[in-house]
Amino acid sequence: MAGHATEEHPHGADRLCGQGDRVYSRAVRRGRVPRADAEPVPCLLELALLHPDPDDMDWLVPTSPQEVMTRLLRGVYDEVNESRRRMGSAVAAFDRYAGLGRQLPALGAPGEGSAIRVLDGLTRIQAAMDEATERCATEVLTVQPGGIRREAELTEGLHRALELRGRGVRMRDLYTHVARHGQGLLTYLELMGDAVEARTLDEVIDRLILFDRTVAFIPANTDRTMALELRHPALVEYLVTVFERLWRLAIPLTAPLPDTGIEGISHRERSIAALLAEGHQDAVIAERLGISVRTCRAHIARLSETLGATSRTQLGVRIAQVGLDGPSHGPVPAPAEGVPAP
Template identity: 35%
Template sequence: MAGEPLYLPHSDAFDDDCAIAYQHAVTHGRYTRHGVAEALGISLDEAAQIEKKLQTLSLLHPTPGEPGTFVPVSPDAAAADLVGPTEAQIRELQQAVTDVRTQMRALEPTYFESRQRRNQAEAFDIVSDIGVLQSMLNDWGARCRTEVLTAQPGGPRPSHFLDNARPLTLTRLARGVTVRHLYQHTVRSDLATTAYVRAVTAAGAEVRTTDELIDRIIIYDREIVFLPEQNVDGRAPGAVVVREPTLVAFLYKVYEHLWTAATSFSPGAEEPTAVTDDLKRSIVRLMAQGHKDEVVARRLGMSVRTCRRYISQIMEELESTSRFQAGVSAAASGMLDDPSGMT
């Protein structure tokens, strides 16, 4: 492949004077500086500069046996002369890219077979370095072949996280990878999360919400699971990376259980009454367990202010004057056990 850099003259080199001079040359069968200078009312030096421009654009070629005499050629011939070498280099580069991709694809069976054997040998790792963890997530996200399953507790996600995730998720969907997201109900009122969900569901992703989630889970191809590191003080938690097939299969079943019980989230559709009922039922259950408002709010991924607004609504619906009375009334009515008990 040629080692010379690609070069094309700037299109703005061809101005109105060049066009008139080129027309004059075509009309007279050759380029004459005197004729062009007279036609344009310019000096011979300026006519010489235009001649040089037309030569650079391959619109003028020297006449064999007549040094210093230039004749016009057609624009098609000039274009072929200008871009021909560049097009040849592009074709060579495209072929080189195709060859590299073919060679790399030939290694995929070896890679996946070896990775599967490694997964069986290495049951799990604890990754405390956030940079290393992010690199692993990026690598698995780029290499996954069949599906990505995520569960994200804690309510609405930060908008910059969603902005970064959107193009990655859309790329995976375009590759034919199944993507499922599981959030808490409270994300339904968050504008940034709703915008993200609208974009990815339009491309084929599935999103559901539920009242409570156990913890963050990310599963790639049912081969590897990322779980949050626990009981960490003084630094951001990393992740436990699970590869052992039996444990991965168990965690996948846990995810499926959560998914089955969750409610589909399609921004723009009418809000299911079951979502509000789930939240109220969970609030009453947590209140009955003696949790404070702050704990209830954190468990359900909402602000304390929103949590207290729900508590006020619940007490009003149950015609209770105290939290204790509301808990007793809820238990007596069976609303903690029967999803249809809360209206």
């Protein structure tokens, strides 16, 4: 009975449900009410607002409003005392933690006290980047994923790049091969002159910016409205190593892309073939190479035609047979016997 009352009427005497209020009010006016009237509202008995009539157990008489008020005020008084006790405990804990904090060594310059800092929102990211730009003295390394860079993106970062160039800072940028076809990037590099060296790869890691090999910025979510500012030496050194290894594999923007070794198959189609061999779907391949899904599928169709494949399964077999299922390291082996030469 008590459990039922708690589930159906989870309230105190200071905020009766509508039906309970009506039954209790009727009991106060009339002096008592039939027990049957209170059955739909067991909260009245649970809260001792009604109790059995000693002369007739089929009737319930109300507890006087004065007694109910005294009980409510006592409950409120107990709650206030408990809140004061908890507040005092919180203040004491804060004082203790603050005392411990005073024993820590003083932090360094602003922005240098945290090994990892979360930047929430484009405004905070921009402010942190501007601060890092002002402090940068020798080198900036960047990885720029995606395809052709939009003019707006390049213009947005141009003032920062020009400021760095004016201080003699050297910059190295990594892009995907697709970025070679964007006029905006070519214009940007022309404006920057020999202050910037650019190279490209089939695919690169997510966006990365390194200042003086001491602070790095990486995205913290997919839409890049949050970022991580990293100053931990081990993390930054690890990211520098990743960049340097990608840089050695990349092709200078001024150099042409290497021939695939198979007539009729472009360098991009070779990259798509390698990712198809790994089992990736069209959308994943498009994202990794910085192209649209529609463009990716057009290349796959052309690749199928060139290799004489009539199905996706057959295309995978042909890709393996002609040696397109791995990265290009010079001329591609001749097709296996029985496979028509493309």
